[in-house]
Amino acid sequence: MLSSYLEPARTGFLTFVGVGALLLLPLIALHYWRFGRVEPRRALVLYGLLAYGLVALALIFLPFPDRDSVCRGETMLSTTPFQWVTDMRHNMAATGRSGIQAMVTSQAFLQQAFNVALFVPLGVVLRKAYRRGPLAVVCIGLGVSLMVEVVQYTGNLGFYPCPYRIADLDDLISNTGGALLGWMVAPAALVVPTVRAQEEVTAPPGTVGVPRRLGGLVADLLVVVLVSRLLLPELEWALALLVLLRVVVPAVSGGWTFGGWLMRYRTRRPDGERAGAWRIALRELLGVTGLFAYAVVVSPRSDQWWEFGLDLVVIAVVLVGIFVVPVFRRDQLGWHERVAGTRTVVVRPEHAPERVEAGHR
Template structure:
């Protein structure tokens, strides 16, 4: 029995690995559409629920038997509550064993224990991540268990002419009890995060998302390639000079905008929203894309493949991957230089004033200030 359980768990986990890869990009797109970033706790809970659901389905429905092995005349519906207690006694009588060790190792007891454990994670997540109460957890656990029993009794909605798993009222009791047990144990589940409310999940108004900056970067690189091919001599030094001019000198003169920034309507500002001086922009580019281009032209030919892979991984993780999960969407090059990208679609800040784009917009009070009595 245990070997069949582990085989089903392994099948469900491998299914999660495959399905998880397929839903990764849609999940990222959904989070960006709703929150302007990928909220890590929400993503962790969603992926955990996906893994749990696939493993649970594998345990419930696998292995699928051949159609010739069903409809053998067995009773596939049990409506007697706590029939498993009688089954445990029958197991002990058949094997001539007694005592607590014999009870907990009997097949009937192990099956009910698995039915309870199967729904414990559901109760943990519903309380710890979503803050649901015991009655809601019991209702959800009962409804899901009832749905499973209906599917089993109908032969997977007619896929099989007869059910191949027994629909048992004890399963309803055990699954619902497991969900309630998970609710009780939830405070001890330290690795399960609480899902934050939408207001705490969303990026502040005016935050420039990573995909938006990537498109702007691609526009800058396209301009750089056109200039280097059509105007400049084909020498690495001129290419780097053009990159510095486009990514450092131009933003310093235009209030933090590059060609891509003009196209995507964002600019580089200081972390507090004020004007970013040329030194900050230069540091930002040294640890960002321009520094990576300098590495590729000057340093990479002297290093091996592993050095290149390490630098590429560092840049991709620090500048693009990790910021996806941050509220401010800032990469490591921006945190080092004390800068951030600010949307110009919300506000057009002057050279000396703070930008409005990176912080939540404050509502103005409609109430008029009290005026002094002039009578």
């Protein structure tokens, strides 16, 4: 029996991988619009529910039969409660077995156990992540199960001329019981996080998000690329220009870069005061400028086979530290900013450049 579920489960998981990838950018955009950052708990719960839902649907509806193989005149509706108990007894009588072992290994019992287990994760998530009570879990579990049975009884909403799966009252009972069981065991599910209220996870007012800083960085890099192409084709000159734009100019101008000016932010100390030149230099040494310097100056100096692996490690550490880690932090600070003691602060367009939002002082 177990082998019959492996292929549908595999199909459901592969579908989740594809759908999850398609939803990644919209999810990031939605979170930045609502919270000013990606909220990891909500993202984890969403992807967990997505994976669970797609695998569950695959287990329920797959494999799809040929349209010509349905409509054989069989009764595809069972309205007798606990019919599975009678079926279990028939299974045991047909095999001439009795006792608990025979009962729990019968086809009818295993089918109901599967129906219960299928809805346990739903109850766990509803209680642990969304703090729903037992009545709400029972109602939601019953509603979801009822929708599944209606789809089955209508031949997948009319796609098939007749249903190919039995719409069963026992499935409603088992699924609802599984959701309630999940609610009962939810406290033991340590891997399921609790979704916190929006005001607890939203980035502080005036926080410069990673997408905004990335836009400023792209603008600075475009200047470097254009000037290098036209006037200074050597990579060493491009590195010098990047240092000028990302280190020297901010140190002199009070934290401004060309990209920061376009995106209305600049680099300051955590208290909002002017960052010294050494802070800005350290920030850039551990960030994109340092990575570019490594690629231009350090990496080409050696042809050892292990240097390629080192290059990958350096690239991964820098990019994760400055782009991935901040996405999930409320303050949006990367490793390089935390070490250097700097942060980017929003400048209100209607104020003079020296005015910084009060939330950053």
